[in-house]
Structure formats: structure tokens, C-alpha cells
Amino acid sequence: MVTFLSTGVEPRVTDMIREFAASQNFADPPQSRMIYQSAVFPDTRQVWQVTLGQHVYALKLDYQGEADGPLAKEFKELGALAKHFAKYEKLGLVTPVYLSPTGKFMVTRFLDLKTAGQRLKDAENPQTRGQVFRRAGDWLHALHDFSPRKRKEFWGNWMIRDLDEILARGDMQADPEDVTRMRDMLHTQVRTVNRIRDTHATSHGDFHSENLMLGPGITYGFDLSETRRKMAVYDIVDFLKVDIYRDTPPDEVDSAGITASHRDMFFRGYTHHIDKQILDVALRGRLLIDWALTTPQGHTQHRVQRIAFRKLKLRLDIAFGDT
Numbered sequence: 001m002v003t004f005l006s007t008g009v010e011p012r013v014t015d016m017i018r019e020f021a022a023s024q025n026f027a028d029p030p031q032s033r034m035i036y037q038s039a040v041f042p043d044t045r046q047v048w049q050v051t052l053g054q055h056v057y058a059l060k061l062d063y064q065g066e067a068d069g070p071l072a073k074e075f076k077e078l079g080a081l082a083k084h085f086a087k088y089e090k091l092g093l094v095t096p097v098y099l100s101p102t103g104k105f106m107v108t109r110f111l112d113l114k115t116a117g118q119r120l121k122d123a124e125n126p127q128t129r130g131q132v133f134r135r136a137g138d139w140l141h142a143l144h145d146f147s148p149r150k151r152k153e154f155w156g157n158w159m160i161r162d163l164d165e166i167l168a169r170g171d172m173q174a175d176p177e178d179v180t181r182m183r184d185m186l187h188t189q190v191r192t193v194n195r196i197r198d199t200h201a202t203s204h205g206d207f208h209s210e211n212l213m214l215g216p217g218i219t220y221g222f223d224l225s226e227t228r229r230k231m232a233v234y235d236i237v238d239f240l241k242v243d244i245y246r247d248t249p250p251d252e253v254d255s256a257g258i259t260a261s262h263r264d265m266f267f268r269g270y271t272h273h274i275d276k277q278i279l280d281v282a283l284r285g286r287l288l289i290d291w292a293l294t295t296p297q298g299h300t301q302h303r304v305q306r307i308a309f310r311k312l313k314l315r316l317d318i319a320f321g322d323t
Contacts, residue, residue: 009048016061016105017050023098026052032059049110056110057097065104074225075099075106081224084146091142094222111220117209117242129246130265135219136212136239137269143221144201144232144272152200154231154278156190159285166292173299173309179292182320186288189281198275199232207235209242233274237282240266244287244311250318256283257315284319287312 009017009032021030031051035058038045048059065071078096085093095109114122116132123129163183167176204211205226213220243258254260256279291312298305 012063013048013061016059016100017048019100020050020057020059020098020105020107021052024052024055028053050107056112057107058094058110059105059107061105063104065102067101067103069103070225071106072099072103074227077224077227078108081143081146085142088142090218091139092218092220093224094220108222111213111215111222113213113215113220115210116212116214116239119214120209120242121245126261130261132214133240133262133265134269135214136209137266139212139219139221139269140204140207140235140239141270141272143204144199144235144270146202147229149199149201149232149272151197152231153195154198154233154275155194156278156281156285157194159282159289160187160190162289163292166289171295172292173294173296174292174313179288182288182316185320186281186285189284193275193278193281196275196278198278199272200229201232201272203228203230203232203235204238205230205235207238209239212239232272233279233282236266236270236274236279237286240283241286241290244308244315247311250314253315253318255319256280257287257319258283284316287316287319291316 013032017030017032021027032048034046035049036045036047043063044065046061048061050057050059060071062069062071075096078093082093082096085091094111096106097109098107100106116136119132120129123132160183163179163186166172167179167183170176172179204221204224205228206223207221211221211223213222240258240263243262246259246262248259252259252261254263256263291309294305294309299309
């Protein structure tokens with residue numbers, strides 16, 4: 001994923017901005033700039049900042065969208081969740097404003113705040129970092145409370161299948177023998193936790209640290225395009241894995257590869273039942289998959305991938321008992 005800043009607007013984006021401006025009875029020329037474009041899905045994942053006078057918005061577009069497509073579903077979900085989050089004084093969502101009848105774009109209020117990931121990157125104080133994890137736990141707890149939670153059997157075989165596919169491709173920066181050894185250990189652990197019943201809830205689906213913004217006294221979630229009912233543990237894994245970017249002393253890292261104090265702070269905010277064994281296995285599996293997915297080309301071309309690759313290996317050595 002790559003973020004771009006741009007002042008150029010192609011004709012089809014101009015048409016979208018004009019449509020939105022007209023819906024708001026705004027006749028003056030709008031100001032706009034691209035603030036995000038996916039490197040992998042450039043036509044379906046773009047976000048533009050649009051300014052109409054004193055009001056600033058985020059326009060999310062999907063050139064392949066349809067009237068009942070992903071953006072339409074996300075817009076509807078935001079509306080339903082807004083009523084739920086209205087119950088919480090310090091938790092919120094981006095405010096939905098407009099959905100195009102074509103389903104090719106939607107607009108929300110623009111939040112000019114730092115993401116949780118940016119806060120963690122800037123924070124040198126352990127207490128400040130801990131509060132980011134606690135606030136993330138608070139917000140996710142509220143989301144998982146949106147609809148009745150159920151208990152369903154956990155199945156982690158997908159992690160082994162993903163690793164087998166990566167190993168079969170052979171396009172890895174990591175040593176295949178290292179990946180295979182950890183994969184085999186993970187397989188044993190997965191068999192141990194399969195069929196344990198754990199929390200199943202309305203989940204974010206992409207709850208990483210860049211999809212949470214922290215304002216003064218209030219925490220906002222956004223980008224709910226992947227929202228659906230699933231095992232709650234996966235949202236937790238998505239957020240906790242940001243911890244690998246910290247240079248944590250090995251004796252402060254727990255057996256799943258996460259800074260113990262950060263995980264503890266997260267669960268001060270999040271108090272729904274999550275089986276610890278399942279969480280540990282899911283964390284190890286996610287970290288291992290992320291490490292194995294780094295290709296030699298990506299490692300050579302992208303500094304951020306080199307950093308993540310090195311730091312993941314340090315955590316994996318702890319999680320799989322090599323230190």
C-alpha cells in the first residue's frame with residue numbers, strides 16, 4: 001500500500017467531485033487532491049480530499065463499483081454502526097455524507113488526525129504507547145458489541161495452506177528451511193486449538209493501525225469495507241502485529257512475539273472473551289505469513305519491507321523458541 005499526494009484530477013474523478021458538490025448545493029470550484037491510492041488495486045482503492053468552502057471531506061472511489069457494490073454496502077454499514085457508536089462518549093466513526101447512485105464513490109467527513117500507527121511511531125514514552133493500545137482495545141470492544149456475539153469453532157488450517165502456497169512458489173527472501181521448520185511447528189499448534197469455541201462477532205476485517213485515528217479524548221474507526229461477521233480474534237491480531245516495529249528487548253516480548261505490556265494494555269480496553277491459546281497461535285501464524293511473503297524483489301526495492309523483514313525475524317525467533 002502506497003500513499004500519494006497529487007493536485008492532478010482526471011476527468012472521471014472531476015465528474016464525481018462535481019456530482020458531490022451539486023448534492024451539497026455548492027457552486028464554487030471545489031479544491032481536491034489525492035491522499036491515498038493502493039499500489040495493488042489503484043482503480044478500486046483511492047481516496048481524495050475534497051474541500052467545499054469551510055468543509056473538508058474524504059471521497060473514496062471504486063471505478064468498478066456498482067449500485068449495490070462494496071462502497072454501497074460500506075456506506076450502509078457506516079450508517080448502522082453510527083447509531084451504535086452514538087452510545088459511546090469517547091468512541092466514534094467517520095461520518096457518512098453521500099453515496100453516489102452509481103456506487104462508484106462515497107463521501108465521509110474528513111478527519112485531520114493522526115492514525116494509531118503514526119502515534120506509535122512518534123511515541124517514545126512507554127505510557128503513551130500503552131494508551132494507544134488501550135484505546136484500540138476500547139474501540140474494538142465496542143465494535144464487537146454491535147450485534148449479538150456467538151461462540152463458534154476456530155479453524156486455523158488456512159494459515160498452513162497459505163504457507164504451503166508461499167513455499168511452493170519459492171519466491172521468498174526468507175530461508176525456505178527456516179519457514180518450513182516454523183510452519184511445521186505452527187501446524188502442530190493449529191491442530192491443538194482447532195475446534196475450540198471462541199468469540200464470533202461483527203468484525204472490522206482490516207483493523208490495522210492505519211484504520212484508527214486518535215483525537216483529543218475520542219477514538220475514531222474508519223475504512224469498514226471488509227466488515228462482516230467472523231472470528232473476533234483476527235481483528236485483534238491485525239492490530240497487535242503493528243507492535244513488531246518497536247525495538248522491544250527480548251525479555252519483554254511474550255511467547256507470541258508481541259510486547260507483553262502492549263498486549264496487556266490492549267486487553268484493558270477489550271474485555272470480550274478471547275481464548276489465549278487461539279490468540280497466540282493466530283499471532284504466530286500471521287507474523288510468519290507476513291515474513292514469508294517478503295519477496296527478494298520487494299526486499300531490494302523497498303526500505304520499509306527490509307525493516308519489517310528484519311524485525312519480524314527477531315519476533316519469530318522468540319515466538320518459535322529460538323532465543
